[in-house]
Amino acid sequence: MKKTTKNDVMNALRQVMDPELHRSVVDLNMVRGLSISGGIVAFTLALTIPECPLRDQIAEDSRIAVQALPGVQEVQVTLGAMTDEERRAVLGATNEPPGLAAANNRIERVIAVMSGKGGVGKSLVTGLLATALKRAGQRVGILDADITGPSIPKLFGVKGPLKGGESGVEPALSRTGIKLMSINFLLPDEGEAVIWRGPMISGAIKQFWGDVQWGTLDTLLVDLPPGTSDAALTVMQSLPINGILMVTTPQSLANMIVRKAVRMAQAINVPILGVIENLGGFVAPDTGKRYDIFGPSHAEEVATLAGAPVLARLPIDPQVAALCDAGKIEEVSRSEMDTVIAALNRK
């Protein structure tokens, strides 16, 4: 009987696809330490994410593919994880085109604003920070990665349509000159629903990165939607994120969900630069009395888990809410953003 060769095994494993990345485990350079000895085939699968929820499926698919080869009696699959560098090399080397505008874009740093929980103020923080960075003289952009619930256009009072050509789409410009890209600039009506499943959400985010004429930016902020699913995965895996700002609120419930976002960032090895607490209390404008409407702060707990400092605490301010609703977030000035900028500049 013909002896099984390493080549046979690799060819068999070429049929096994990573269900997340839609590329084979061989193509992804996941197969390591392959040995064949007397009908026993052993190898390690180096996963791109150690806690990958699909790891058992990948291992089982690989086992079955190799077991089917003639002459194989036993298959021993060990699960491992790639180093951060290997992961970036593999995920960076996708077959996707870089995008129409990619060659002309020079983006110094990319910061994602995340929380896991909805309605905690990710977009508010993104908008306030962009405004503060712009005032400090930076060239700033915002990539609104919330495809089904985009807030950025409304906060800045900016509407589409956008101009586009062969070298990509031109982002919208805010009153103070911040470059903005959001799905709502592409919709005929801002209230139109975007009823898309994950792959289309991911595709849109990648286009917002590669097909938009960002030009030269000192900072691009990425406003993430709630959750730890497609949008967050695509941003963390496909964009060169330098770090994450984690937004939370005093609610214990929010705290629990923000912890999930922290765990996700840690699993994918994207550094968390700091924690920002929003909705931290309401000061009555007439009496000056402070009410902890959503309970006492839990920001330090999130910071401890994240291994990053609490950079800012934002109170509830009806005036800010009114300016945001009026599309005038750039008229808001919050000194709390100075600490955030200082932390970014240290990186």
Add this chain to the structure above:
Amino acid sequence: MKKTTKNDVMNALRQVMDPELHRSVVDLNMVRGLSISGGIVAFTLALTIPECPLRDQIAEDSRIAVQALPGVQEVQVTLGAMTDEERRAVLGATNEPPGLAAANNRIERVIAVMSGKGGVGKSLVTGLLATALKRAGQRVGILDADITGPSIPKLFGVKGPLKGGESGVEPALSRTGIKLMSINFLLPDEGEAVIWRGPMISGAIKQFWGDVQWGTLDTLLVDLPPGTSDAALTVMQSLPINGILMVTTPQSLANMIVRKAVRMAQAINVPILGVIENLGGFVAPDTGKRYDIFGPSHAEEVATLAGAPVLARLPIDPQVAALCDAGKIEEVSRSEMDTVIAALNRK
């Protein structure tokens, strides 16, 4: 030359898959009014969702598949939409198994709580309504469809693990006897991240429906996550939803995103039963003075678009927030829920 038959065309179209539903357009009964006349093939594709964002792709895939047949000179594809009844018949007749527990479950009505926007209080409304229904003597369950940011376990102060057997998983029971199912009951630590792309999110929701021993329920409430992507699509397409309660807040920004959720429900033909406004103003406990922290109400605008009444307006109540954070939502009594229950009972 052999003449193209209707059979040939149908066989060619059997290769064209609906990218959402992963079943062929023939299997989904989408091909209507097929005619062949002198090398010209014409037919209508009845889509399951009229505004399906992938409609052009389905049409183009179909055109290419038929064009490849020998003897075909031209293919004319018209796009149409299924009736509500047809859609339910087709989507109900999936090849998926009904679930381990489905045969023993008798669920009288299923109500989804939705908003599109995060952090507006969907879970709070779900919890308050379940509590009120239970007090009114109903058998009540909550299916927490927010897989990446589940709030229900914390609001009710309930933890896993759950018991399970060959006939499915037993839901958790709240203090007052509400049956609960949430991803957090299945995690070793409530703060663990669920880093899943859409198909796994959808799979989990379907299992929460079919593999959970709900038994006999008068009302099952489904707490949806933010967004109009996989989770919302799966709930609306795969579960027998009787109607939707739409939650909004006074913020104009929230209003815009909730309008997207309304449009989605309308596109998939799921009736909206009413609108509930949350975070409607803060009454200082010491002075009794009311502050419209998040601006004036926009609930009527959402109601007009939805063609459904505003059923309740919930103020900001620090005491409710504290009870929710302590897992004691069942100790909250809000008379606003009576109107909601009355509206449900009229259906």
